[in-house]
Amino acid sequence: MAVKPARAKALSVEDRQAMLIDAVTPLILEHGQAVTTRQIADCAGIAEGTIFRAFGSKDELIQAAVERHFDPEPFRRQLRQIDPRLPLEERIRAIVSLMRARFTTVFTLMTALGRHGPPPGHEKGHHDGSEFVGIMADILAEDLERFTVPADRVGQIIRMVTLAASVPQIRNGPEFDDEEITALVLHGIMGAPAPSHPADPHPADPHHADSHHAV
Template sequence: MSMTEKPGRARSLSVEDRQAMLIDAVTPLLLAHGRAVTTKQIAECAGIAEGTIFRAFGSKDDLISAAVAKQLDPEPFRARLRSVDPALPLEEKIRTLVALMRGRFARVFTLMTALGTMGPPPTPEARREFTEIMGRVLAPDLARLNVEPARAAQIIRMIALAAAVPHVRNGPAFDDDDITALILYGIIGRPTSAPPT
């Protein structure tokens, strides 16, 4: 480009792209500030004029609702669970599942706490689909499990949830390796013989 040529204007975003960009920008601000986040903070974070927020969503509350809906949408999370390779070693699969679940629980819990609200509990259909996904991931290792896949899914979900919520955990944090070892081996490991009498 020569010195006399003017740079072209940046491509204008569609309404959907602008909304997605604003949702991505507001989510970390909601985690930090809750509902007290200002439209000025959102605009600065997104690198836009404040009026763009209102053209894209109508109000700050509409933007917050859209951000919450995106975080609560189970499908992207299910897709990540489905992407876990059933051929991985069992220990690696469990660690991957734990990391995915703990990350989701921590993010949703932090967001709901920051906003002073709670999301709806999972529906029976959502729990069933989760169990089916976990069953497919764990299928190659069924002979090694002491429980059915549905029970394994429940245990993994329960422990990952408890570890992700600080007031439930009530003590030092667990990392993914700690949780994986707890799920796989408990606190004493697999019994090798009858306990002494």
Template sequence: MPPRARPMSPEDRRTSLVDVTLRLLREHGREVTTRQIAEAAGIAEGTIFRVFATKDELVEAAISRAFEPGALVERIREIEAELPLEDRLVRLVGVLQQRYRATFYLMRRVGMLRPPDHDGELARSARAEIHALMVGLIGPDAGRLTVDPDDFCHRLRLLTFAGSHPQISDGHLLSPEQVVGTVLHGLSKEGR
């Protein structure tokens, strides 16, 4: 019998279980059991059902968490504005690629074809916030581009997405430097 878990508020327990379940979904997919979740969380299996009605409810909460933009937004905000434009963009693409690859992997493991609520208001709002942060990273270097920063960021995001997806890229994933070099030098006034 596992040691007794420390007391938690229902909300803290819920958050902890979602985090544990998300980690296990990446390993086991939807076949993860409540027993595995309980063991990983250090709780009795019945404790899960004090905060979630069903295993499916817990799994859906974990999948939803994976698509929340919080950590991605924070990582983009951490990119130093004083870096040269190409360095800022390489860091941005690296952050986006980590997110995309983790998302693609999770989606394959749980059998998803598209993110949950992809067309919902929260998803649109998150995409808009991320796009605005990307545009903000261009900053005073916008004059170097032959397209406006909105269009540049759209193209950068599309190439990053395609170059990070194993099937779309036919297994030839692009590095952040390759993505940025293609978009920046292909659209800069100076060229190469």
């Protein structure tokens, strides 16, 4: 007697919503607000009506996708996973890579949807600078004394340079990769300053030299 295959377990509402957000994100990047529920359903492999059972409308689904990508907590979790025992350059590169991916996704979403101004949740403390500074200090703790600026400025500089390099409207030129941004953060455009030579305690003095010849 043939055994009927077990039915796949039905997804919870939360899992279905997460699946739809995963499906709609690349479609938003490609089509912006004009993405259709038919396209979303085809991408997710579901019936179109499932979208409306998980979200009230296409706009609610798009807003949920935007809020997920603007939520800083997953990004903070990724930062906390960086091994503080790695060489300094590798830690900076890991920070830059995570930041660049986040900035690229966020600003591409905003552009695709024609949105401007601060991201949703900005006014609710989603960009808590003190928590970010604390994470940076933990990652870079072994090397903080090597920097010419305090820990809060280190994080600010990394974020500022990476943001400028990630957004086409700001960089106004060719793309930067993670290696280039890391080198720029660590060494600027001139590299490490040359060590200064101590002043000669007996600078050349023609009168001093003449006095020796006169002896």
